[in-house]
């Protein structure tokens with residue numbers, strides 16, 4: 001279970017301070033697939049970066065299995081990002097001069113897995129997301145958007161994270177491909193009992209998820225209690 | 229695939245950039261290498277000039293050279309004073325005399341006066357210093373039958389060639405002189421021996437005394453081969469000059485201390501003596517070399533600094549360009565150290581590729597550059613060095629066909645200075661490769677240290693930027 005309590009993230013800008021995330025409470029059971037829905041600039045990405053410990057909140061706490069992530073030291077933060085969280089980005093964010101396989105191997109390298117082992121697991125993961133054979137050896141530029149996002153998902157899954165954070169994972173894809181990506185995430189969360197939090201304004205995601213948080217100006221205007 | 233190999237591969241992400249970086253860096257590194265090569269060549273040459281100068285310093289009574297001039301001879305107590313100075317390894321006294329018919333010798337000079345000897349006879353006769361005595365019955369000026377005096381050197385140790393103006397001393401027959409003897413014995417130069425039909429065991433008369441020949445020597449030059457060596461105490465006794473010294477040759481404990489010893493002798497003995505080290509004559513050559521050395525030092529530092537700055541700017545540019553990628557790596561669990569390693573290995577790759585190209589450039593251009601560096605100073609220095617040795621410190625009596633200073637250490641030093649700047653060739657040395665590699669590493673480390681600091685400051689949230 002993950003549980004956010006009163007999370008606040010404030011940015012100082014030229015025109016004063018902006019509360020991108022303003023007193024957010026949320027609680028998600030393990031294995032659930034929840035969506036953050038809101039317009040551009042509503043604070044979805046900022047909230048995801050707090051949940052993934054990519055940045056520190058100005059206030060509030062975030063518990064992952066009773067560990068308060070906001071209180072971890074730098075070393076433990078690196079471990080948290082590496083071992084507990086998988087990130088999926090809108091623009092895939094693959095390393096361009098590494099092959100699909102090598103991209104998926106990266107998080108396992110950071111966690112110290114032996115080379116042969118991580119190569120084997122990366123190949124399995126890529127097959128699992130539907131990338132086989134010579135496509136695994138291709139550089140990202142020679143894969144379609146949907147294929148690149150599959151690599152991104154395989155990379156996010158590499159270290160068996162308990163939480164996957166996806167920031168508009170279908171934002172750059174056509175609706176059919178996006179649909180397939182969502183289905184893939186959905187299935188994975190079921191089979192691995194992984195919690196998924198996805199920011200989106202894709203209606204098809206909304207249809208498939210367990211719960212929807214609607215966000216505006218950094219605040220939840222609907223925490224989806226009805227849908228839960 | 230780890231941080232290191234990723235860094236190497238990243239160095240080739242952009243071929244145009246990689247090529248430009250390598251070319252620019254290679255020029256700096258090549259320049260640094262040329263300067264390093266020059267520095268080594270010049271250093272070696274400075275060492276060899278110093279070594280050719282040796283560690284000896286000649287101390288002569290002020291105003292007296294050979295048998296010319298006037299003043300007081302030095303004494304043994306002066307020699308003691310000098311030996312007690314710092315950095316003085318040894319003091320070799322020498323006492324020189326001439327055998328003419330006046331001192332009643334049976335020896336005939338082996339040297340044909342020639343036109344040079346005749347000339348000197350005429351001019352120096354007026355200045356009061358009798359250079360040579362016409363034999364009885366000679367017709368004086370322009371006389372074809374005049375003879376030259378025979379030089380006798382009193383020595384403490386027949387190995388001290390410097391004080392005798394000899395290159396070498398080979399005993400061709402008989403034996404050498406025992407250094408402590410006061411016997412009436414002599415070592416005879418090979419030409420003098422031939423002229424007078426002397427062998428080891430023969431005797432001749434000098435200073436009204438029977439002198440026994442113990443050996444015949446060959447010094448490699450005619451002037452010395454026409455002279456005699458006798459134990460210094462024997463010679464002083466026979467010449468009634470006990471305790472006197474014509475000159476002494478002081479040996480410093482190292483060539484680096486020659487200057488210091490020269491200075492302390494000067495301050496200790498004052499105007500009573502003339503102190504000449506061969507360093508004086510080579511100092512021009514040395515100062516030119518030192519000049520070239522400091523140019524190369526500064527250029528070397530400049531080339532290394534510019535290489536570091538170039539690499540630093542490029543790495544900074546690359547780090548900035550990959551901010552988001554670095555953020556992503558952090559977001560998926562990379563530590564700062566892992567990312568820094570990756571960038572350091574990338575900058576090492578640039579540096580090593582450039583070092584290879586730069587080495588080729590460096591060796592191709594080191595000789596031409598070295599020539600340009602030294603060309604202008606070379607001829608000038610040679611003239612100065614030669615000038616300084618015209619009639620060098622050991623320039624014995626003029627005459628006898630031997631030009632002043634011939635065979636003396638002066639000749640060697642002039643040629644050493646001459647070649648000091650000519651033929652200064654770049655040589656491949658293992659030290660160069662070691663230093664070169666160290667320099668390349670240094671450049672890579674300096675060039676990536678500040679970019680590495682930038683890496684540490686990139687927030688993982690940068691991964692989200694641009695979405």
Ligand SMILES: Nc1ncnc2c1ncn2[C@@H]1O[C@H](COP(=O)(O)OP(=O)(O)O)[C@@H](O)[C@H]1O
Nearest residue numbers: 011013018020039040041042043044045046047
């Ligand atoms: N690094 C930042 N510095 C300043 N303002 C920021 C920063 N990141 C986000 N913001 C602001 O915070 C608000 C929320 O942004 P974001 O979380 O990216 O929204 P979303 O992902 O829903 O489009 C916006 O007003 C945005 O301008």
Ligand SMILES: [Mg+2]
Nearest residue numbers: 044045167695
């Ligand atoms: Mg966003």
